[in-house]
Amino acid sequence: MRCPSLRPCLPLSLALSLCACTDGLPPAPAQGPHVPLNLLVISLDTTRADRLGCYGHATASTPTIDALAERGVVFKNALAHAPLTLPTHASLFTGTFPPEHGIRDNGRTSLPTSLYPMAAVYREDGFRTGAFIGAVALDSTFGLDRGFEVYVDDMGPPDSKGHKPVQRRGAEVTDDAIAWLNRLGEDEVFFAFVHYYDAHAKYEAPSDFATTGDSYDDELAYVDSQVRRLQSWLESSRRDEDTIVVLIADHGESLGEHGEPTHGALIYQGTQHIPWILCMPDGRWAGTEVTERVGQVDFMPTMLAIYDLEGYDRSSGVNLLPLLEGESLGERAMYAESEYCSLNYGWAPLASVIRGKWKLIDAPTLELYDLELDPKEERNLAAEHPDAVESLQAELDELRRGMRDYGAQAIEQNPELLSALEALGYAGGQPEPGERDGRNPIESIGLLARYHDAVELGHDGEYERMVPLLEEIVAECPGPIGFRATLASGYIEVDRAKEAVDLLEGVLKESPTYEPAHFYAGRANLRLGNLDRALAHFRTNLSLVPGNWRAQIPVAQILTVQEKAEESLAAWQRVVELQPSDPAQRLELAEAWRRVGRWGEMVAELEAAHRLAPNDHDANAYLAWTLATAPVEGVRDGARAVLLAERAIAAGETADRLDTLGAALAEAGRHQEAARAVQRALGLLPPNAADLRAEYEGRLALYSSGRPFHHR
Ligand SMILES: [Zn+2]
Numbered sequence: 001m002r003c004p005s006l007r008p009c010l011p012l013s014l015a016l017s018l019c020a021c022t023d024g025l026p027p028a029p030a031q032g033p034h035v036p037l038n039l040l041v042i043s044l045d046t047t048r049a050d051r052l053g054c055y056g057h058a059t060a061s062t063p064t065i066d067a068l069a070e071r072g073v074v075f076k077n078a079l080a081h082a083p084l085t086l087p088t089h090a091s092l093f094t095g096t097f098p099p100e101h102g103i104r105d106n107g108r109t110s111l112p113t114s115l116y117p118m119a120a121v122y123r124e125d126g127f128r129t130g131a132f133i134g135a136v137a138l139d140s141t142f143g144l145d146r147g148f149e150v151y152v153d154d155m156g157p158p159d160s161k162g163h164k165p166v167q168r169r170g171a172e173v174t175d176d177a178i179a180w181l182n183r184l185g186e187d188e189v190f191f192a193f194v195h196y197y198d199a200h201a202k203y204e205a206p207s208d209f210a211t212t213g214d215s216y217d218d219e220l221a222y223v224d225s226q227v228r229r230l231q232s233w234l235e236s237s238r239r240d241e242d243t244i245v246v247l248i249a250d251h252g253e254s255l256g257e258h259g260e261p262t263h264g265a266l267i268y269q270g271t272q273h274i275p276w277i278l279c280m281p282d283g284r285w286a287g288t289e290v291t292e293r294v295g296q297v298d299f300m301p302t303m304l305a306i307y308d309l310e311g312y313d314r315s316s317g318v319n320l321l322p323l324l325e326g327e328s329l330g331e332r333a334m335y336a337e338s339e340y341c342s343l344n345y346g347w348a349p350l351a352s353v354i355r356g357k358w359k360l361i362d363a364p365t366l367e368l369y370d371l372e373l374d375p376k377e378e379r380n381l382a383a384e385h386p387d388a389v390e391s392l393q394a395e396l397d398e399l400r401r402g403m404r405d406y407g408a409q410a411i412e413q414n415p416e417l418l419s420a421l422e423a424l425g426y427a428g429g430q431p432e433p434g435e436r437d438g439r440n441p442i443e444s445i446g447l448l449a450r451y452h453d454a455v456e457l458g459h460d461g462e463y464e465r466m467v468p469l470l471e472e473i474v475a476e477c478p479g480p481i482g483f484r485a486t487l488a489s490g491y492i493e494v495d496r497a498k499e500a501v502d503l504l505e506g507v508l509k510e511s512p513t514y515e516p517a518h519f520y521a522g523r524a525n526l527r528l529g530n531l532d533r534a535l536a537h538f539r540t541n542l543s544l545v546p547g548n549w550r551a552q553i554p555v556a557q558i559l560t561v562q563e564k565a566e567e568s569l570a571a572w573q574r575v576v577e578l579q580p581s582d583p584a585q586r587l588e589l590a591e592a593w594r595r596v597g598r599w600g601e602m603v604a605e606l607e608a609a610h611r612l613a614p615n616d617h618d619a620n621a622y623l624a625w626t627l628a629t630a631p632v633e634g635v636r637d638g639a640r641a642v643l644l645a646e647r648a649i650a651a652g653e654t655a656d657r658l659d660t661l662g663a664a665l666a667e668a669g670r671h672q673e674a675a676r677a678v679q680r681a682l683g684l685l686p687p688n689a690a691d692l693r694a695e696y697e698g699r700l701a702l703y704s705s706g707r708p709f710h711h712r
Pocket residue numbers: 045046084085086250251
């Protein structure tokens with residue numbers, strides 16, 4: 001039984017009423033008996049129901065999920081309310097539809113503070129709460145972390161170019177989840193949320209799982225193996241006896257159906273029909289198959305009902321427990337939408353309503369399907385059944401009228417996050433779509449697929465192929481500024497910077513605050529040698545997104561080239577502020593200090609770079625050189641310079657490093673050794689290095705006469 005000490009010290013109802021004004025809490029719940037069970041919610045990102053064994057996929061390799069389904073409840077007709085990760089997770093955890101919570105796309109808005117998410121309810125009720133995230137689409141920026149004590153959304157360290165990973169393997173997510181679970185006390189109850197992103201494109205499962213003959217199914221097999229690890233942990237810690245396990249998808253995957261390779265734009269059943277399995281530890285409802293249509297908004301009210309926490313519930317869904325007891329909730333209309341193309345490209349929004357066997361898609365051309373006879377939605381019956389169309393339209397209107405608006409919460413522009421989302425195949429939350437042409441996404445899905453291909457080619461550095469593809473796309477659909485800005489970015493890479501500038505000027509005339517266009521215009525002008533123009537664009541970009549280090553670096557570089565020593569120093573300081581762990585930027589800042597004659601600060605920066613990259617021997621030799629030759633008394637340190645120079649030489653002897661060692665030895669008063677080092681350096685110089693030879697010989701003369709070499 002749950003330990004009574006887990007009750008919050010403050011009576012729950014009082015705690016709620018105290019916070020209600022700021023956190024938008026619903027009225028206090030009626031106190032009821034509490035179930036001392038843990039809750040493990042596993043989100044299967046991008047998982048089509050019909051690709052799991054328990055939903056009838058014969059060649060699936062999902063034994064763990066299937067076994068859970070056998071011991072639990074399977075909702076056979078569960079629906080996602082959007083084909084996108086963030087909007088649907090927001091629906092799951094607040095019980096509200098996308099128009100209500102205001103998250104219609106990935107990367108634009110965050111959860112309204114007026115909504116009280118599920119984790120917050122459990123935490124308030126004494127649960128330990130932890131979330132373990134698989135991709136940046138659910139970054140804490142978007143507010144789903146509210147209520148979680150622990151929200152692990154760090155995707156790992158940046159690569160050599162400074163790019164942070166945008167997703168991570170399920171194994172890492174599981175590791176983090178298990179590590180956290182292991183830290184919990186035996187008498188603590190938990191609500192854990194584990195998010196597996198592996199089934200998302202590209203489908204590249206670890207080779208051990210390439211067994212099904214289909215790369216998407218292989219990813220699901222891999223995810224199943226991670227669910228098995230969680231299940232094994234539950235069993236070995238005997239938490240399987242008191243833990244409810246829920247598996248649910250955020251949306252499915254089109255896999256080419258209706259011309260859509262992945263998901264996001266369209267709302268056919270391939271993306272909207274999701275798996276949902278509920279497994280009770282005591283075997284309650286085992287083997288129950290629920291065929292009534294349910295939606296993600298029902299998830300929160302159902303879970304809260306199991307825990308007798310209904311008083312918190314302000315959701316638009318319903319408690320599904322009566323269905324598990326064999327009752328019916330009656331026929332309900334189910335809502336779904338995709339605003340993706342509307343928000344990003346100015347195309348028409350899509351919405352759908354399902355009631356009984358009928359599904360209506362509200363698009364510029366209405367589509368009506370009989371899901372019983374035509375589950376693949378291949379025969380549009382709108383013309384044949386105008387009555388059904390009319391009543392479903394009325395149904396959709398009524399659903400919309402019944403929705404509340406909790407106020408979308410804008411997020412701060414964060415270029416890092418936007419480009420990460422773009423790398424996942426989303427538009428990256430562009431603020432403005434450009435000129436709206438209202439076209440039907442269903443008819444233009446091929447165009448969109450080609451656009452995603454082009455973006456992918458760009459990520460792979462294949463600009464020669466990307467540019468002509470984008471030219472075609474822009475000719476066909478010139479409205480979206482994202483299309484044109486991406487084409488411009490390609491022009492820059494294939495030495496057509498002038499065309500990039502022309503294109504971007506048009507974009508910026510329409511949308512002067514579109515920050516990526518300023519960034520690309522900066523880069524294009526830089527290529528053309530228009531330094532002042534470039535500087536102006538980069539600075540505008542920075543005024544729109546002050547943390548954008550990718551724009552801050554060229555600003556500093558341009559000011560350096562323009563020999564504006566003080567200004568460039570300030571610019572490099574800002575770069576280091578934004579990228580404090582990048583040793584290369586520290587070296588740049590050191591140089592900037594040198595240019596204004598601040599040798600002490602220069603050495604401090606070189607030391608910082610050395611701490612970050614102790615095995616960068618060129619940088620170490622440079623530090624040694626500065627410690628030996630700085631023109632300021634207190635800055636020099638001959639002994640340390642010798643040590644660093646010797647280590648650099650041990651890693652590889654070069655003329656330059658020997659020359660540095662010579663300077664260091666001379667500074668340390670070891671003039672004869674210094675002279676020998678420079679003589680060795682002279683021996684390594686190529687014959688055509690006359691200038692260097694003269695320099696070295698000058699230093700050799702100094703050392704031979706017992707003097708060190710110092711800069712002036
Ligand atoms: Zn997703």
